[in-house]
């Protein structure tokens with residue numbers, strides 16, 4: 001758990017982060033979203049004290065971060081950044097081993113951990129362990145960057161626009177993979193992004209920042225349906241609201257008995273995808289399958305109701 | 312077939328053969344001398360003189376490297392940043408004073424012998440090594456530095472494990488330039504009685520013996536080519552290893 005209390009940062013007389021308080025529960029993903037220069041990165045870097053707060057405190061699992069030396073604190077917290085920051089002169093294996101080595105794990109344990117992480121991130125250890133970062137694609141570099149951040153099994157992972165350098169198709173896959181890995185490991189994540197789509201896709205809670213202030217901190221559904229003010233509403237985009245709302249849930253939770261004509265939709269597809277398919281194929285209902293087995297149908301009428309502002 | 316490599320190997324073999332047994336090359340140099348003057352320098356052992364010349368170059372370059380790289384590390388730390396302009400001027404002064412003037416100034420303090428030329432070469436080598444070390448350290452990518460800090464490397468660990476290895480190829484360029492300049496400049500050391508290949512050249516000039524001038528000059532030239540190319544090859548390997556240069 002991360003408790004941020006009245007955290008501020010003043011750079012050369014200008015307040016870049018202004019008394020921000022928020023709590024991230026264990027196993028949650030907090031997506032910090034806002035325009036460029038709103039203080040997201042500074043807020044994130046105050047959690048592992050890459051930036052020393054001007055005022056306020058950060059507690060991690062109840063312990064004040066000031067009770068540790070900065071470098072000790074940072075070895076316990078995963079950190080992944082845009083452009084991944086891989087060490088160009090070290091192999092993939094050596095890069096991932098960075099923090100375990102600092103923590104003086106023995107060789108066998110490190111080597112086993114490196115292979116475990118490479119496998120987790122769908123990179124064949126035998127093939128990738130000895131490569132240099134420049135011999136990887138952008139998507140592979142990004143995965144190695146996150147694997148490196150998770151190497152010592154931290155409870156907390158800080159990510160600053162981790163997918164910012166990826167093209168849209170790879171980015172989507174990287175986001176899904178991160179969610180799967182996060183569910184498996186139960187890591188608490190604070191993720192900075194300027195992309196509201198990414199925040200909604202990944203965040204269990206979203207923190208909206210503007211000019212150093214925290215404007216709203218709530219679940220994606222709450223943010224979409226009840227934006228705290230004009231700025232948050234603009235960030236979501238009023239024309240996008242029904243679709244964003246639908247993207248939060250999956251078909252499985254809204255199936256009805258019965259059948260329908262035409263191609264079926266997977267039970268784990270988002271409502272948004274199902275809705276789009278209805279409109280595009282001009283159907284009133286779609287058959288739903290789970291692992292190839294027909295389990296019911298989803299109707300356009302139901303989807304339309306779900307897309308409406310909750311009363 | 313790599314002709315460059317073949318040429319260098321041949322050069323090394325000829326150089327070594329000449330130094331070990333200069334007299335076997337006498338017929339080649341004979342046409343350059345008149346009135347029965349000797350074609351091969353015999354006032355000292357050529358191999359010994361060459362080794363001493365190389366030793367002076369090596370010692371001066373090593374000392375300049377330790378001092379200049381140390382200074383570059385210091386001024387790129389947060390606590391040393393304010394000394395950057397000062398150290399730049401020191402290194403520049405070292406380069407601006409001609410080595411001959413340094414020799415003249417050093418004699419009253421150090422006397423004749425090897426010491427004055429060591430001082431002159433040391434000062435002359437500071438600037439290229441310092442400027443390249445600075446450039447190398449400054450060019451470490453920001454996100455790499457940021458990641459290193461974010462994962463909990465201490466300042467010392469960042470310097471040793473990240474900054475220096477990444478800066479090494481560029482640093483090596485400065486060291487190579489300094490070494491080659493020192494190698495040729497060391498010849499003037501013989502004017503203050505340091506045992507360098509300059510004595511062969513000067514003996515040739517004073518006795519009007521072109522063969523002496525040529526053999527002194529050619530030994531220096533061959534050493535310079537071999538050292539330059541050797542260090543250049545090392546730079547390329549390191550640059551590729553650090554992933555910063557494309558294939559040369």
Ligand SMILES: Nc1ncnc2c1ncn2[C@@H]1O[C@H](COP(=O)(O)OP(=O)(O)O)[C@@H](O)[C@H]1O
Nearest residue numbers: 011012016034035036037038039040041042043
């Ligand atoms: N080290 C620093 N020194 C001075 N100003 C800074 C520093 N870091 C960030 N800032 C300023 O703080 C503001 C917020 O920056 P940042 O936290 O990086 O925003 P974001 O990540 O939301 O784009 C910007 O105006 C930036 O110029």
Ligand SMILES: [Mg+2]
Nearest residue numbers: 040041042160
């Ligand atoms: Mg930022």
